[in-house]
Amino acid sequence: MTGELSPIDKAKFVAAKRAVEFVEDGMRVGLGTGSTAAWMVRCLGEMVREDGLKIRGVPTSTRTAELAREVGIEVITLDEAGWLDVTIDGADEFDGKLNLIKGGGGALLQEKIVATASDQMIVIADVGKEVETLGAFPLPIEVIPFGWQTTKLLVEELLINMDVLGREVTQRMKGDEPFVTDEGNFILDLHLGRIGNPHQLSMVLNQMPGVVENGLFIDICDIVVLGYGDGRVETRDINEGTVEEDRLDFAESDNLFSDMLD
Numbered sequence: 001m002t003g004e005l006s007p008i009d010k011a012k013f014v015a016a017k018r019a020v021e022f023v024e025d026g027m028r029v030g031l032g033t034g035s036t037a038a039w040m041v042r043c044l045g046e047m048v049r050e051d052g053l054k055i056r057g058v059p060t061s062t063r064t065a066e067l068a069r070e071v072g073i074e075v076i077t078l079d080e081a082g083w084l085d086v087t088i089d090g091a092d093e094f095d096g097k098l099n100l101i102k103g104g105g106g107a108l109l110q111e112k113i114v115a116t117a118s119d120q121m122i123v124i125a126d127v128g129k130e131v132e133t134l135g136a137f138p139l140p141i142e143v144i145p146f147g148w149q150t151t152k153l154l155v156e157e158l159l160i161n162m163d164v165l166g167r168e169v170t171q172r173m174k175g176d177e178p179f180v181t182d183e184g185n186f187i188l189d190l191h192l193g194r195i196g197n198p199h200q201l202s203m204v205l206n207q208m209p210g211v212v213e214n215g216l217f218i219d220i221c222d223i224v225v226l227g228y229g230d231g232r233v234e235t236r237d238i239n240e241g242t243v244e245e246d247r248l249d250f251a252e253s254d255n256l257f258s259d260m261l262d
């Protein structure tokens with residue numbers, strides 16, 4: 001089974017497998033969204049079923065909630081949890097300061113609320129997500145449907161005034177229909193190429209009426225666990241730099257691989 005995994009899936013898996021070691025009995029855990037986070041949910045599910053780990057999970061999307069229940073994790077709402085011990089999530093890009101672009105899967109709003117309400121945010125990523133400067137990945141912003149075209153025009157104008165390199169703004173689609181988030185909103189993708197000052201851009205975008213949230217996660221992430229296609233895994237800590245390099249053994253996890261690939 002292991003042989004059928006692509007290097008990128010191996011990278012995502014080893015990052016997830018390492019990250020769940022941060023989770024302890026009794027914790028309230030934020031469960032991210034996306035293909036990397038799905039590995040993490042599976043790994044946690046295995047710990048719940050086989051090792052008797054007792055956790056409560058707060059999912060960041062309906063997709064993750066379904067998967068979490070399927071693998072045996074007790075699911076609660078953020079309001080029931082109040083506060084979280086740790087959130088583990090994927091990212092579309094991360095830089096040297098562990099700032100992120102998220103929202104490639106459209107879950108950025110719930111993800112940012114959940115990560116902000118956590119003592120610690122751990123990002124799991126394959127090595128392709130590391131960048132020197134954020135912005136090659138289109139920056140998603142969540143906008144309310146009312147007047148969204150006017151909001152789009154205002155965002156375009158803002159980008160001109162901010163002298164940002166790339167200024168194309170596109171509405172995310174799902175087939176012929178607009179993509180709709182779990183909160184019933186639309187997503188605009190900002191094709192910027194390079195974001196010189198992510199902190200400033202994030203603040204300015206969120207001041208615009210109609211914009212609910214943007215996919216820049218600034219000073220939120222504490223740790224990135226980075227996976228490589230050959231099984232190596234690195235842990236980058238915001239305070240301590242790279243603190244660990246290791247190689248995980250795939251052999252013991254064949255059952256998880258088969259589940260994920262079904």
Ligand SMILES: O=C[C@H](O)[C@H](O)[C@H](O)COP(=O)(O)O
Pocket residue numbers: 032033034035036037089090091092101102103104105106107108111
């Ligand atoms: O909205 C989606 C999330 O922000 C994801 O965590 C992000 O897009 C990364 O997804 P993936 O692990 O599938 O690359």
